[in-house]
Amino acid sequence: MPLSRRNLLTQALLLGAGTVLAPAVRAIPGSGPLLLSASDDEAGRHFFSAIDEMGALRFRHPLPDRAHGIGVSPDGRRCAVVARRPGSFVELYSLPDGARLQRLENAAGRRFCGHAAFGPDGDTLFTTENDFDGQRGVIGVWRRQGDQLVRHGEWSSGGIGPHELLMHPDGTLVVANGGILTHPDAGRDKLNLDSMQPNLSYLDSQTGDLIGSFAMPESLHQLSIRHLSISPDGQVASVLQYQGPETQEVPLLVLHRPGDEALELLSLPESPGIHHNYLGSVAWDSEGRWLAMSAPRGSRIYFYDRREGRWAAPVTYSDGCGLYRDSLPATFLISSGAGGVTSYCPEDGSWQPLPDRYANQQRWDNHMVVT
Template sequence: MRSTATDATAIGRRALLWGAAVGFGLTLAPGLARARTHLLVSTARLPDGRFGVVALEPDGTLRFATPLPGRGHEPVVARGRGEIVVMARRPGRFLAVVGLADGALRRSLSAPRGRHFYGHAVFDAAGRLLYTTENDYDGGRGVIGVWDVAAGYVRLGELDAHGIGPHDLALGRDGRTLAIANGGLLTHPGSGRAKLNLASMEPCLTVLDPATGEALRRLVLPKELHQLSIRHLAIAPDGGIGFGMQYEGPLDHAVPLAGIWAPDGTVTLMPQDSAPPAVTRNYVGDLAIDATGRYLAASYPRGDGVGVWDLRRSRTVGLVRATDACGLAVEDGTDRLWISDGTGAIGPLDAGRSLMRDTLVPVPGLAFDNHFARI
């Protein structure tokens, strides 16, 4: 979803949830009785123009639509607690905790003074800690916020991200380490969303031990690719780390936009033979590796498509056309990839069989935003 408007209004009473549903002419699905059914949870622009988080049944029935105080980024699901956490995208400061069963706001928190969120977070393996990517904007460095979930999301402290501009992060396959996509872009809220160090940026991918704060491994791209901002991550079944990038150089430059960092340290950059710069706009919005570990997908929301690669054969599968497509998710135990887009369509793609996706459009006027989760 390309809109960058924000709403400074604070999250209101629970009546906002019901008011949104009634205003759209919809019926909320029963909450507690259906809390364990599979859901699609996404940030979105709501039909009335506000930004929010929505949950949909697989048939497209809207379970809830909860307005947020501004544009959210990634919904992170704590299944054991029945909660969704949504952070503001850069340079926002809100963190909202929403009930998974009914969409009710449970907590509304803010980034500490001198910090803002980059939009992504991840829970530890036990679900006791939440890690958030943040900007120490006066210090010019990236940090990872640490929050005690059981204590009501109390801030415990922060870790050095070992890079500038951490965007996405993911829990490693070992359940202990964190992979951090440090985009390398220096920003300051006083300058809005301006990028202040394009000539000297140094993106990197860091594997962090959160118990000690130590950077265990660090990947830096070749100097000639220093303007490839590493932004999004996907963890492969074998522990490899997929990464998607956004190029800050000239728009007509042909550069790789996705890669794999294998457990043995080998780095493979994916060919862009099915999607040149005129198609991709050199911008990846999300990344996914299917549950079998065979297919890697990267979305190009500015170019209206999703690129797919076969990792076993080391070749391009092709390009899926979808208007303003950004959100990607995987389906457990299959090679199916799910795609959401800014037209309000969402549905699966069988990458091994066809590049045609099945879609449903649940609510007229609903536009899915950058990321969603399938649970």
């Protein structure tokens, strides 16, 4: 988002004029950045929504079910909206106009696992999927033919239960294999908690070859690797969801860089009684110094200063889960499942809510991205 957005929000709050400023932004069709996220309205209907700098609606599309992750092409002109795990659809839209382009559906014996990422060329889409009868994770490979994406094949994800995947700046594909076995006949039930083996895997994005795989220590094999963020200089951060006792103290943050021999595990600054051993999203700030991570079951947001190796004071934000870097260093956008989107700076503790009514009425889903 533009550097002036926080100044605009400050003026709106000081003048009590949020609803006056917002129409000026909306009056320029297609201008400015978009915040993209799945959302539900007060009636429980599911949408893919795009809002502007002030939180005003730019477009929205009804969805057949809840969506989860959103992948954006490198040129910012297309996005893929993925159904919540285990899901049956991926919808493609053009940006910034929001025109619906295509729906991708599961291959036989597969279910989408919540996330997708475009390759560096923008003409390839990778989707995390569950081969439920084969009891393995796969990466669906979709390539452009004309104006459509067509399934080109699939690769092994390097584990079971792949969830989020991202393109690394070095061109490799980073995959969070959560280790959890599921089957459509059992819904979202977790079928292998005693034997799960999560790992962080790196794949060659041209061939699908496994470049490296990094597992949890055996004593922590129930730490499911779920969500990812990559800093501008290539530091991978992953947040975890523990499948063991909720009261057991375990690390919930992983740091890793290609070439490192092992995962670096960090514990949160508060007890499991507050965060419930469950982190939902993670995001680096624009400079790759600060890291934000959400604990929606505890309505807490945590902040880690990588340069200083210290935790800032956590904050309470009701059902806060969606995170994305804001335009200024050390600032983050946070969305709430209870409604509302705000910008927060852990360095000075300042809050800047997006004032428009639409942002506050929607119940935002787990993830968001800004284009």
